[in-house]
Amino acid sequence: MTGITEVRNGRVVTPSGVVEGGRVVVSGDRIARVDRASANGSPGPTTVDADGRVVMPGIIDLHGDDIEHHRSPRAGASVDARTALTAADRANLLNGVTTKFHAVAFEESPDDGRTLRTAETIAAEIRREEYTLGDNRLHARCELADASAEAVEGVVDRFGVDLLSVMHHAPGDGQYDDEEFERHYVEDRNWPAASVDDAMETRRSLDDATEPTASGGSPTSPAAPACRWRLTTTSPRATWSGWPTTAPTSASTRSLARPRGARPTSVSPS
Structure with a gap:
């Protein structure tokens, strides 16, 4: 991006608060200024009207x-x-x-x-x-x-x-007890019951290890x-x-x- 771009009239979120009707001035690939947009100010070469929108960091x-x-x-x-x-x-x-x-x-x-x-x-x-x-x-x-x-x-x-x-997704050692562990993998993830039993045994063996x-x-x-x-x-x-x-x-x-x-x-x- 080259030149100067102004994003005007949006709700600008900053680390210290929210600027209503704010303005963000971008110069090249850097934010040059954040302030309140002036009704009498002349817009920059490229202007984006953010009225009704939130302007915030990614x-x-x-x-x-x-x-x-x-x-x-x-x-x-x-x-x-x-x-x-x-x-x-x-x-x-x-x-x-x-x-x-x-x-x-x-x-x-x-x-x-x-x-x-x-x-x-x-x-x-x-x-x-x-x-x-x-x-x-x-x-x-x-x-x-x-x-x-x-x-x-x-x-x-x-x-x-x-x-x-x-x-370490083991039953009883995190999100789920034994019953919830089995329900989650069978009902939510469509695992066969035999695979769930194998997973429970393997992961419990890692607890012992x-x-x-x-x-x-x-x-x-x-x-x-x-x-x-x-x-x-x-x-x-x-x-x-x-x-x-x-x-x-x-x-x-x-x-x-x-x-x-x-x-x-x-x-x-x-």
Whole structure:
């Protein structure tokens, strides 16, 4: 964008309040001024009348998995990653979201339409895209399992991520008790009952694997590598280690910084 553009007469939302009948002056690609529009003032070269509308900063969505729905718009049907990302980008912009952290689930749940291969494909598309209108970033949601941890680690090595969260959807250890867990996956997500039973057993076994030892040390079961991650960034504030105990000295350290530059990287247990 070049030149000067004025957005006039809207309800302008600022960090300190709302300016009724406000004016936002944009010079090039920067906001130069925010004030109240003057009835006697002369408009700029390009003027947008925002009367009856809200003018506000773009929304930052840190955790939105709607790209999954664009990837699989209906049961048994899917589109390529580029089409899904383009559709998600446009839908988010229409709803005021200008910075989107796409929450990509790294887990093997085929009955839920989630596989590690699909996650890696979408992550790669988000990383290399240069065609979207909004600011699209990668939020890697890592299920607490070795295969998921290894897949995310591979993505970190190849692309980098903008945000990482560790997920553990086990009955009685989060949103749902046993009954609600089964109802949610059978009725809301159309999983076969046998698959729900398998998922409950697997996720409970991870609970056992992450229990601290009697001496307060780290887990020693086969699932332990996923629990021993220590992920660090250049900022001490964005350091997370251990789940749920502190990481042992043998834990590997990975930088999450994206190769392409200055985007901030954060880590959050979920």
